[in-house]
Amino acid sequence: SALEDAGYEAWIVGGWVRDALRGDAAHDVDITTSAHWQETERILRGSGIEVHETGTKHGTVTAVVCGQPIECTTYRTEGTYTDMRHPDSVTFVDNVREDLARRDFTINAMAWHPERGLLDPFRGREDLAHGLIRAVGDPKRRFSEDALRILRAVRFAARFGFAIEPQTQKALVACASELKEIAQERRGQEIAGILASGRTSWALMAEPEVMRAAAPELEQLDEVSYARTAACLAAVEELSGGVASSSLRWAALFSEAGPKGTKRALKRMAIGIDTAQEAASILKLGAQILESMDKEPCWTRQESYGLAVTAERACAHEGIALSLCAAAYAGAHLLAEAALGEVARGRAEQMLQAIDSIRADIRGIAGEGAPLRVQDLAVGGSDLMDELSVPAGPELGKILNTLFSLVVAGALANKREALLAAARHMQQSAAMHDEDRDENY
Structure with a gap:
């Protein structure tokens, strides 16, 4: 006014x-x-x-x-x-x-x-x-002015469930290669918007020229791998009920690139270190879970608990905060299911119930103060050197790693006195073993 x-x-x-x-x-x-x-x-x-x-x-x-x-x-x-x-x-x-x-x-x-x-x-x-996406005026001119509009057209179509008007569609295909001239950070922002729509699988199949030009990891795929990526995303979008995390969506999109390739792609697109690390962990965990499933899903609480510990350790190795661990693990389960191609709607409820159980397991582990890495133990290298005169070097690292494994397995409490006692016992056992070896020699 x-x-x-x-x-x-x-x-x-x-x-x-x-x-x-x-x-x-x-x-x-x-x-x-x-x-x-x-x-x-x-x-x-x-x-x-x-x-x-x-x-x-x-x-x-x-x-x-x-x-x-x-x-x-x-x-x-x-x-x-x-x-x-x-x-x-x-x-x-x-x-x-x-x-x-x-x-x-x-x-x-x-x-x-x-x-x-x-x-x-x-x-x-x-x-x-x-429900139409139509360019203003000459679509080729609009896209030549700013090639990012090509990807924006797909994003709007995915977000709203719209069709792309025929002349605009022809111009999309004709100008798709111009996307390569656009900074990858800008492309990444638009791809993130497509992923958030929950219709990325549609975008991959309906606009392959655009999506391949938008990301080198997609452009490099052969037809079979590209179709597998679209199928994986379709399964993730269906099984997650449309609420998949952004990390899971990125992991599914670049699943053929593997954990390292996915991290590189997201770094190049300036997506964010937490998202990149979590997406990589999802891919790693998904592969582990696929192996454990042996082509059939394992939903027992004991197996979930064991894999939850694995998830925590893997996420910690990637530098992911505990608060992200449950999401990464749940995402890995979804990705594993998607990779198996089992997208029947009847399985979705079972899967979501299992994920709730897994999250509860992880919260329980966190509440118990379970360590995520050796550095989280109640004793450190300096404690062992001061209290037990353990010299710096391989022996010290071996004792700490053994203590960590025992705590994660639930065989030892993460308490200072308990850890020192266990370390002392290991030290004494090693000394006795050395004496026996010398006598036999």
Whole structure:
């Protein structure tokens, strides 16, 4: 209202309008205005609103209202995109319709005003009602301007369950290779959005050219391995009831790359170290569980408990916090089941019950203070050297590893006195063995 009171136009645009028309919760608010950014900044600050210069080259400032950032951008048209990300130049204009014409898809090219209502020059509301992703204007031009829009089209289609309009689809395939020019961090963000939709298996099968171009790990797969990846993701999405963790989704997507390849891919995409480590652990644990299943699932509490300890140790080895362990282990079970190709709906309830049991086991282990690594023992190397005069070296490491194995197996309490007594006994037994060997010699 401050901008309009000063004689300028201002509209809410983009995702907020789209989501509001769909009846979804609308969050991020973007405003487009006829005021140049300098005027926008002056007017809003004069009204007591906090303003930051966040993209003035492209006419954008960010206002902070009730703690929420609101981007305010001057009406503009755009020149060529040499870097396939930012326009080389922008031209500020006076007509909101010209501004909407530069946007990616019709469902994102609508504006709303509390008094003037909806402005929809490209029939975005109609496409929204018909479930269509359609580029604004010439789709090849839109994708050549910013190739990331290719992946965004797939993300929106996956998120909303929409189809891609035929001409837009043809342009997707024709321009897919241009995705390789986009920074992998940006591609990773869009892939994460596709994974979050719960329809990644659809994206892999419906848009193979796009998905292969988006990630080298997928591009390198032969047809059989690619189809196996899609089937694995379909199983994970079904068995998890649509609530799979992001780590599990990444693990399934890059399952053919293995733990190390998955970690490398996620690091390259700047996804986050915790997610990368957990995804790698899921793949490692999934392989272990597959072996233990012997092609049949093992759901006994004893087996779950034993594998829960294995999960904790494996997660600890990867540097994963205990709080992530249950999710990693549950994800590994789902991934193992998916790899077996057993996706019958009747098994889903049994599996979720088993996962609840596994999580309870892990919480129990954590409550008992079970160590995750040798360093978690109640005694350390310095204690053994001071109390028992154990010299630094292989003998010290051997004693600590043996103590750790005994504690994990439940044969020894993780208490200082108990551990020292066990270490003393090991030391004495080793000395007696050495004496017997010397006598026999």
